[in-house]
Amino acid sequence: MGFEPPPRLVRALGETAPAGDDWLAQLPTVAERAVGRRELTVERVQVPGGRSSLVVLVRRPDGTPAVLKLAPSRARPESERAALAHWAGLGAVQLLEADADDGALLLERLHPDVSVRSLPEAKALLEAAGTLRRLWVEPPAGHVFETVAERTGRQAVAMRASAGTEPETAPLVESALAARTELLAEPPAHLLLHGTFRQSKVLAGERMPWLAVGPDPVVGESAFDLARLVRDRVEDLIASPSGPSITRRRIKRLAESLEVDQERLRGWTLFRAVESGVRALRVGRPKDGELLLEFAGWL
Numbered sequence: 001m002g003f004e005p006p007p008r009l010v011r012a013l014g015e016t017a018p019a020g021d022d023w024l025a026q027l028p029t030v031a032e033r034a035v036g037r038r039e040l041t042v043e044r045v046q047v048p049g050g051r052s053s054l055v056v057l058v059r060r061p062d063g064t065p066a067v068l069k070l071a072p073s074r075a076r077p078e079s080e081r082a083a084l085a086h087w088a089g090l091g092a093v094q095l096l097e098a099d100a101d102d103g104a105l106l107l108e109r110l111h112p113d114v115s116v117r118s119l120p121e122a123k124a125l126l127e128a129a130g131t132l133r134r135l136w137v138e139p140p141a142g143h144v145f146e147t148v149a150e151r152t153g154r155q156a157v158a159m160r161a162s163a164g165t166e167p168e169t170a171p172l173v174e175s176a177l178a179a180r181t182e183l184l185a186e187p188p189a190h191l192l193l194h195g196t197f198r199q200s201k202v203l204a205g206e207r208m209p210w211l212a213v214g215p216d217p218v219v220g221e222s223a224f225d226l227a228r229l230v231r232d233r234v235e236d237l238i239a240s241p242s243g244p245s246i247t248r249r250r251i252k253r254l255a256e257s258l259e260v261d262q263e264r265l266r267g268w269t270l271f272r273a274v275e276s277g278v279r280a281l282r283v284g285r286p287k288d289g290e291l292l293l294e295f296a297g298w299l
Helices: 007-016 023-038 077-087 121-135 148-165 167-185 222-230 234-239 243-257 262-282 286-297
Strands: 041-045 054-059 065-070 105-108 111-115 191-193 202-204 210-212 218-220
Touching: 007 023, 023 054, 023 065, 077 105, 077 191, 121 202, 121 210, 121 222, 121 243, 148 167, 148 218, 148 262, 167 262, 167 286, 191 222, 218 222, 222 243, 222 262, 234 243, 234 286, 243 262, 262 286
Parallel strands: none
Antiparallel strands: 041 054, 054 065, 065 105, 111 202, 191 218, 202 210
16 A cells, blocks of 8 residues: 655645655655554555644554554654653553654554544533643653753744744744743743644544644643643634634633633743744745734734
8 A cells, every 4th residue: 555645744844844854755665664564454544634744544463443653753753652651541642562663653543533623612622621631740750851941942043033034023023032031930840741732633532532642742831731722723713803802711711720820821822823923924824824923913
């Protein structure tokens, strides 16, 4: 069977690939080897799939359904493996293979076409928040996960550079960077975070109704993780005349339900929305960038 990467993956990796990167070209061969060494039976490639990895629905030699996930090293698959191993299936998809020298992840099969996003908005937020709470645990001793300060520090450099070439974004960028500085001055206790959590990252399962997938783990405060959830369905928020008030209520509701400081959540929501917005503009997705920056302006 061929392992043709879905268009969404090709497009997303094309935005971030360094010069000379040939991971996509090597992917069919890498996938064949990963399947062969595990004696897996391939059912199909998941489409549209993710933006950073190839997801293949497979069966193990005993017939158990599973998922094989392949990602380039810049997507930090070994960091994902370490986080999934630490969570041990509590709130997140189960890792089925403790270690692998080819970087592939063999995972429990969930229902890939059924995410929390399919629920009505209020119910989706409730279920997503409940799932996220289970992931906020102390990181393992001697961990090598990136910290929120480190990750946002790299992002801040790119944001400043973008503001220099896109003057109209400069005021929002300055506000976001000021918020980051203030938030990092007195950070609360550090926890292991999902890192890229949103409704579409929570899939229906058998062991538990909902389980998180696709972490890009980071160590920091819970408000950073929750901030991405605030702007879920941002296109609907922008289209609504009451979008700003809905956003303020969402921040209040999520902060109260997960015992997170409301102002810290607002600050990280601002930073993450502006960072995503200027990055979208930089890689040629103006519509996405404009939506995110309009949303950030409400904060």
